[in-house]
Amino acid sequence: MQKRNPLKANILKLETQKNNIPTFLHQSEIYYLVFFFKLMPIGVPKVPFRSSGERDGAWVDVYNRLYRERLLFLGQGVDSEISNQLIGLMIYLSIEDDNKDLYLFINSPGGWVIPGVAIYDTMQFVRPDVHTICMGLAASMGSFILVGGGITKRLAFPHARVMIHQPASSFYEAQAGEFILEAEELLKLRETITRVYGQRTGKSIWVVSEDMERDVFMSATEAQAYGIIDLVAVE
Structure with missing residues (x-):
């Protein structure tokens, strides 16, 4: 049985309220923000950096x-x-x-x-x-x-x-x-x-x-x- 995505259900529920007028961000925008803030540094300011010869930055x-x-x-x-x-x-x-x-x-x-x-x-x-x-x-x-x-x-x-x-x-x-x-x-x-x-x-x-x-x-x-x-x- 396929598991239900509670985040998706909540977003869709919010979007169908008030005569089908969206009252919240779109599902894809939410996923983007969650991904972005997961990577976004907090506390001491940080910046992306990649050393020469390295494939991935940090x-x-x-x-x-x-x-x-x-x-x-x-x-x-x-x-x-x-x-x-x-x-x-x-x-x-x-x-x-x-x-x-x-x-x-x-x-x-x-x-x-x-x-x-x-x-x-x-x-x-x-x-x-x-x-x-x-x-x-x-x-x-x-x-x-x-x-x-x-x-x-x-x-x-x-x-x-x-x-x-x-x-x-x-x-x-x-x-x-x-x-x-x-x-x-x-x-x-x-x-x-x-x-x-x-x-x-x-x-x-x-x-x-x-x-x-x-x-x-x-x-x-x-x-x-x-x-x-x-x-x-x-x-």
């Missing part, structure tokens, strides 16, 4: 697809997790092809100093040049990573904002002995960051040190004049 994470084109993204606060991810990607892509440049897009409010310095050092270590592109905001360690891009290869979108300031620490949570050790370490980090800004921007260390005493926000044009970026993208 849905892949949009960021994984962009990584294959050597496009990297820092779109959050800097911490150990995102730092390790970017470092791993830069090293892997440099091993895969050490002649093709890397592109790092930055939209970050800043974050932890040590993970940010680790990203900067890796950018200088890998053989391919790293283009840095500021979109939205590059503040604190975000601007430090931005300035670490290849000379003449640092760019910001027209309405992007850049902010520099000195590294901070939670002194109020430390005991007296820890406070002294932390202050000494923070002073060393400040000297390192100030020296890097001076080398990468062409500004004197004294100018950079004075500017870093407070939060200094810059437009893309001002960041270019300061030497943090080399180009402003054309609107």
Whole structure:
């Protein structure tokens, strides 16, 4: 005995209501939508991708697809997790092809100093040049990573904002002995960051040190004049 299709029966029932005037999608359209949404990715955006030599494609994470084109993204606060991810990607892509440049897009409010310095050092270590592109905001360690891009290869979108300031620490949570050790370490980090800004921007260390005493926000044009970026993208 042939089994009855409940989906088909329900659709036909809906279509015969109201004086035979269709009140729902046609059966073939329903089957198409069910098939489409079964394949449609949910959650993290995904895109279809097929590697060379492969017959069938697959849905892949949009960021994984962009990584294959050597496009990297820092779109959050800097911490150990995102730092390790970017470092791993830069090293892997440099091993895969050490002649093709890397592109790092930055939209970050800043974050932890040590993970940010680790990203900067890796950018200088890998053989391919790293283009840095500021979109939205590059503040604190975000601007430090931005300035670490290849000379003449640092760019910001027209309405992007850049902010520099000195590294901070939670002194109020430390005991007296820890406070002294932390202050000494923070002073060393400040000297390192100030020296890097001076080398990468062409500004004197004294100018950079004075500017870093407070939060200094810059437009893309001002960041270019300061030497943090080399180009402003054309609107």
